[in-house]
Amino acid sequence: MAKQRAEPFLWLLFSAGGVVAALLVPALLLLFGVLFPLGWITPPDHDHLRAVAAFPLTRLVLFGLCVLALFHWAHRFRYTLYEGLQLKHLHRVIAVLCYGGAIAGSAAAAYLLTAGL
Amino acid sequence: MADTYPDVTADTGTDLDTGTITMRVTRYRPEDGELEPTTQDYQIPLRKDWAVLDGLNHIKDHIDATLSYRWSCRMGICGSCGMLVNGEPKLTCEAFLTDYAPGPVRVEPLANFPVIRDLVVEIGSFMRKLPQVKPWIIDEAPPPAGEHRQTPAQVAEYQQYSMCINCMLCYSACPIVGLDEHFLGPAAIALAQRYNLDSRDQGVLDRLEVLSTDEGIWGCTFVGECTTACPKHVDPAGAIQRYKLSAATESLKAFVLPKSRRARATNGPAPAKEGDTP
Amino acid sequence: MTVKDAPGGYTDFHPRWYRRPMPVFWWVRRRSYLAFVARELSSVFVAWFVAFLLLLIRAVGQGEAAYQRYLDWAANPFIIAVNVVALGFVVFHAITWFNLAPQAMVVRMRGQRVPPSMIAGGNYLAWLVASAIVIWIVLA
Structure with a gap:
């Protein structure tokens, strides 16, 4: 039984991600994923959205949301594969794919929120 | 003993009786060469004051003495009578038969432990x-x-x-x-x-x-x-x-x-x- | 049969235990297990949302035409269907998360333990406020 060095930090990221995902994602997904596409509410025009997204605090919040939500996914999905499909023997591959995906997504978010806006 | 004390597990025909109920009990008898558990049905009196454990005791005392299970205090404190009742882990002394009427009530050994015999698990x-x-x-x-x-x-x-x-x-x-x-x-x-x-x-x-x-x-x-x-x-x-x-x-x-x-x-x-x- | 050749064999002093195997899809047999796996799978839709959001940010950054293309793409019935399912899972995540939070944390105020219902209530209030702020910022 080896004491876990990384797990506490990964769990903290998972938890923080769970909180921000629970607080912010439903409203954003409701607007951009359902209500705007269905035409029930007129989507905001481009200039407004760009101004909002480019505001430094929004950039920071969006970046935090993306990073934490991705690490939330990585952690939870890793354990879902371990338990739900009994793939614990593949734990190395699964961990690399999950956290690697989260890191790649975070890098993409960093790029899009700085150079891309 | 039966001469001295009233047999509380006997079918006494009081107003607490509400008919009968079937208990579907998991049996596993490796000493008889069984490789896997089977189930066995027992028809027992359904009494309002009987828990699943009382039903098992009735089976042991009056129907089939070969049934094995663990129990002790009958009051939810010793922790030895845990089994799966209709698939849910329960203390059988606290799970009342009338809650499972009309039955059958499935009684299985606790999950996630190896089974030694019948309802007895290896802890x-x-x-x-x-x-x-x-x-x-x-x-x-x-x-x-x-x-x-x-x-x-x-x-x-x-x-x-x-x-x-x-x-x-x-x-x-x-x-x-x-x-x-x-x-x-x-x-x-x-x-x-x-x-x-x-x-x-x-x-x-x-x-x-x-x-x-x-x-x-x-x-x-x-x-x-x-x-x-x-x-x-x-x-x-x-x-x-x-x-x-x-x-x-x-x-x-x-x-x-x-x-x-x-x-x-x-x-x-x-x-x-x-x-x-x- | 002797004990020696018997991890599987039965002797009086070495009974053969029966080990019940755990089926691969153990979680479909019980409602509570199914709800657990659904809760865990909500994370996939959280990740999908991040991808959806990053595409939006990219489109907004590229200009008006790209933004319009994004809106048209998001109005594709298939994408809408995916997002409706995702919304269901994400709301399920939020509800289970807020309901379980009081079990995981002990909050004290003036030396008194705050009752779990108050913690959950506080979470829901925070959810309401955060959602209102998001909607106001996007639509204002």
């Missing part, structure tokens, strides 16, 4: 896990003269976690226990928390070595079924999540704070270690 894995979490008060200071007093608030901190009767219903309910035989499991971790939260105990860091592992708290993914199954409202799932939070903050502090200040940042005073200045 060695659990017995070996319990002492690993050092479930005793760790305090290197000499005990105080007289009582080691606690305020009601200090007792309230851990009392809930001290109610465990080791019935193992939580181990039967927990899928992680079934998936990973090395997982310490709900009761053992809740018991560790019972001592961690005790104001007389200084063993938080000692236990962290055992518990902040894959087989310890990090193996749990908060299914929450242990808490649902617990007949004593211990809430092992809550204990484990609280433990994760404190273990994670502990790791964060160890990472951020300089070494000399780590000990003081723990929950309560840290145990005296070699090299510590008094």
